[in-house]
Amino acid sequence: MSPWVAGRLELASPWWLLAAPLALALLxxxxxRGRRSISYSSLQLVDGLPVTWxxxxxxxxxxxxxxxxxxxxxxxARPRVGDERTVVNSEGIAIELVVDTSGSMWAxxxxxxxxxxxxxxxxxxxxxREFVAGGDGLPGRAGDLLGLTVFAGYADATCPxxxxxTLLLEALDAASIARTRFEDGTSIGQGLxxxxxxxxxxxxxxxxxxxxxxxxxxxxTTDPLEVAGIARELGIRxxxxxxxxxxxxxxxxxxxxxxxxxxxxxxxxxxxxxQAIAAATGGTYQRAGNTAALRAIYAEIDRLERVEIExxxxxxxxxxxxxxxxxxxxxxxxxxxxxxxxxxxxx
Numbered sequence: 001m002s003p004w005v006a007g008r009l010e011l012a013s014p015w016w017l018l019a020a021p022l023a024l025a026l027l028x029x030x031x032x033r034g035r036r037s038i039s040y041s042s043l044q045l046v047d048g049l050p051v052t053w054x055x056x057x058x059x060x061x062x063x064x065x066x067x068x069x070x071x072x073x074x075x076x077a078r079p080r081v082g083d084e085r086t087v088v089n090s091e092g093i094a095i096e097l098v099v100d101t102s103g104s105m106w107a108x109x110x111x112x113x114x115x116x117x118x119x120x121x122x123x124x125x126x127x128x129r130e131f132v133a134g135g136d137g138l139p140g141r142a143g144d145l146l147g148l149t150v151f152a153g154y155a156d157a158t159c160p161x162x163x164x165x166t167l168l169l170e171a172l173d174a175a176s177i178a179r180t181r182f183e184d185g186t187s188i189g190q191g192l193x194x195x196x197x198x199x200x201x202x203x204x205x206x207x208x209x210x211x212x213x214x215x216x217x218x219x220x221t222t223d224p225l226e227v228a229g230i231a232r233e234l235g236i237r238x239x240x241x242x243x244x245x246x247x248x249x250x251x252x253x254x255x256x257x258x259x260x261x262x263x264x265x266x267x268x269x270x271x272x273x274x275q276a277i278a279a280a281t282g283g284t285y286q287r288a289g290n291t292a293a294l295r296a297i298y299a300e301i302d303r304l305e306r307v308e309i310e311x312x313x314x315x316x317x318x319x320x321x322x323x324x325x326x327x328x329x330x331x332x333x334x335x336x337x338x339x340x341x342x343x344x345x346x347x
Contacts, residue, residue, distance in 0.1 A: 009081055017077050018073075025066075061335040071324040071331065072328040080321075094208070095210060100151060101150045102184055106120070107244060111290070121177050127298050130295065132165050140165075149198070153182070153185030154190055158175065161198055161202055187217065187219035187221075189217060189221075192228065195211070209238040209281075211277070212240075212288075214244045214269060217270060232280055239278060240278045241294075242269050242274050244288075245269055250264055251264075
């Protein structure tokens with residue numbers, strides 16, 4: 001039986017409500033208890049005696065027990081509140097976004113929304129947000145399964161493939177540039193391998209990796225071209241984006257007096273390797289030398305083919321069964337207490 005949905009309230013196991021009629025049977029038995037009679041040879045001794053409240057409410061413990069049963073059936077049905085159900089059956093593809101977060105992404109050679117210089121990762125976040133959610137002429141990827149992998153010295157899949165793009169954008173906003181030598185590095189091979197691991201199990205007929213980096217692969221444990229060969233065997237296209245260029249780029253440095261000044265530092269971009277990765281998998285390589293070029297590249301990728309898929313949206317649920325469980329336990333405890341005290345019966 002499918003869950004019953006009414007707005008934002010859902011009963012995950014509604015068949016447990018079939019136990020609720022047991023409460024009516026218990027209530028009927030409780031009412032009969034209040035009407036019990038005792039046979040005497042003569043009623044003259046009790047004739048005219050008032051009917052006490054204990055006699056009138058003799059059915060109360062049983063009624064409390066019945067109400068507890070009704071509440072227990074509601075609890076077993078698991079009422080819960082969550083996001084509105086979205087049935088997805090649209091044209092789309094599975095895309096794993098792979099973003100470099102190495103120390104070189106601190107270079108301030110791109111522009112923010114106000115035109116002021118900003119670090120590369122901030123520029124990437126803005127471009128990816130428009131690609132995912134839409135904006136500045138882009139329609140967004142509402143019908144696509146999207147995932148996020150970030151990498152520096154090692155890779156981390158921060159968001160699984162999902163149609164819940166709010167979740168993905170939250171993970172993107174939380175991404176930060178590596179600050180320590182232990183974290184820093186540029187392991188393009190690991191970033192690509194983690195992305196393939198996510199896409200490998202996807203049932204989408206079209207699977208794509210969009211890999212962005214601003215550096216040179218320096219992880220001796222992996223070979224990006226070997227990983228690209230695996231992508232080709234899996235039928236996964238890899239689109240590569242080279243950010244920045246080889247030469248000098250401004251990096252912020254804090255002075256002893258607290259001032260921030262820009263110092264030119266050397267940067268490198270291994271375009272040949274990125275071109276080889278894309279060519280091996282049927283994708284393309286493009287270089288983003290500035291903010292406008294970066295956004296134009298994502299706009300071009302936005303025109304990728306679309307195929308029919310179905311996906312699952314991650315939903316956040318707030319379970320409400322605790323309330324009827326607590327109420328049922330309270331009513332049962334009260335029923336037992338009354339049955340053993342005020343409504344205790346002899347024999």
